[in-house]
Amino acid sequence: MKVVDCKGLTCPKPVILTKKAIEDPDFDEIEVIVDNEASRENVRKYLQSANVDFNIEEKEGFFHFYAKKKGEVKKVDEPIVCSISNISVDQGLTYVISSDKLGVGDDKLGAMLMKSFIYSLTETAEKPGTVIFLNSGVKLTTEGSDVLDSLKKLEELGTEILSCGTCLDFYGLKEKLAIGTVTNMYTIVEKMNATKTIKI
Amino acid sequence: MKNILITFDSTNYAIQCETVLKEKGIKGQIMPTPREITKSCGISIRVDYEELEKIKDLIDDGKIKVKMLYSFGEERIFEPIL
Structure with a gap:
């Protein structure tokens, strides 16, 4: 499984890297690692709108996303907003x-x-x-x-x-x-x- | 991440449970009982789901007195554990 390691990266970098990996024609399954709350929220939002299956696990202070293809990946062209929903x-x-x-x-x-x-x-x-x-x-x-x-x-x-x-x-x-x-x-x-x- | 929410019939049981968890080295997070479960000002304790067996043992041994156990994850859906 491909791993997108975003430790130490702040928004919008993790979303950009995740998007790149998901929109790759070879995408099937990936793991994305982020180390902060804001990136977790933003990657989560992106994965939701991109129409992929995923779950999040927290391990030793890092958030691990396991994302899997479930059908046609939706291209998300909206600008990436670096904020946490409603917060x-x-x-x-x-x-x-x-x-x-x-x-x-x-x-x-x-x-x-x-x-x-x-x-x-x-x-x-x-x-x-x-x-x-x-x-x-x-x-x-x-x-x-x-x-x-x-x-x-x-x-x-x-x-x-x-x-x-x-x-x-x-x-x-x-x-x-x-x-x-x-x-x-x-x-x-x-x-x-x-x-x-x-x-x- | 999957969690267990422990609810109690009284605040004293919650305080007692917190002490027991500390003694056993189980990480417990004090939190208000979610509004989805009760409207009252309740205290609950959140622990990792992996600790379920240990929690069950503590209940069976009478070390902690709980009202209910729920499992919940990111999406905050509380499902009673029977």
């Missing part, structure tokens, strides 16, 4: 997460609600432009956090992830930051002033 990142929206628990009450419940909340962010259409983690919130962006996968997904889709440097230092997590970048209070204040801010 938008609102640069004017900031979330401030100031605890590793959601809400006030039982800690176990709070921790679970926070995981559920952050997972939901990955699935909703409108993403915040920035998510700022403060105080014990920085436990979510550092090694050992259960929500790193979700935060990685958000970051790939274009959300900026910021952690408060003072807080990382206080909790001894400075060397353990696993996602996003370190920020200071000036940046946090400026972000909050310049955008609609929701405190979680």
Whole structure:
């Protein structure tokens, strides 16, 4: 089976390479590998409109498409749009997460609600432009956090992830930051002033 | 990618299940119970489909208490696993 390896490539490259392989007269079966969410969406959209059978498997952070001919391949001449369907990142929206628990009450419940909340962010259409983690919130962006996968997904889709440097230092997590970048209070204040801010 | 969704009768069972999965080294993702399944603010856990046998064993051994298991993939169609 022919393999179209698109690791390290960003849109529109993976779609162009996939299209080339599919429209090749010898096309019967191919595997396409992409390494990011946006390419996965765009290759998926292309394969759907090209009228081929396919399935997607996620393996070690890579998305593998297995595409098979099912009849006449439809030539898709529409321009390739590098965006993810229905997903938008609102640069004017900031979330401030100031605890590793959601809400006030039982800690176990709070921790679970926070995981559920952050997972939901990955699935909703409108993403915040920035998510700022403060105080014990920085436990979510550092090694050992259960929500790193979700935060990685958000970051790939274009959300900026910021952690408060003072807080990382206080909790001894400075060397353990696993996602996003370190920020200071000036940046946090400026972000909050310049955008609609929701405190979680 | 095929997944299993585990739903629960109570949030406490979900918390308990998360702890047990961690102990057993099974990767579980906390997520809200999809609206397709319930309207209430439920907590579910998603695990890889390959873990099905392990999950079944945990249920049989009384280690976790679940309401229902569903299989689902990319297209988010939830099919109960009997």
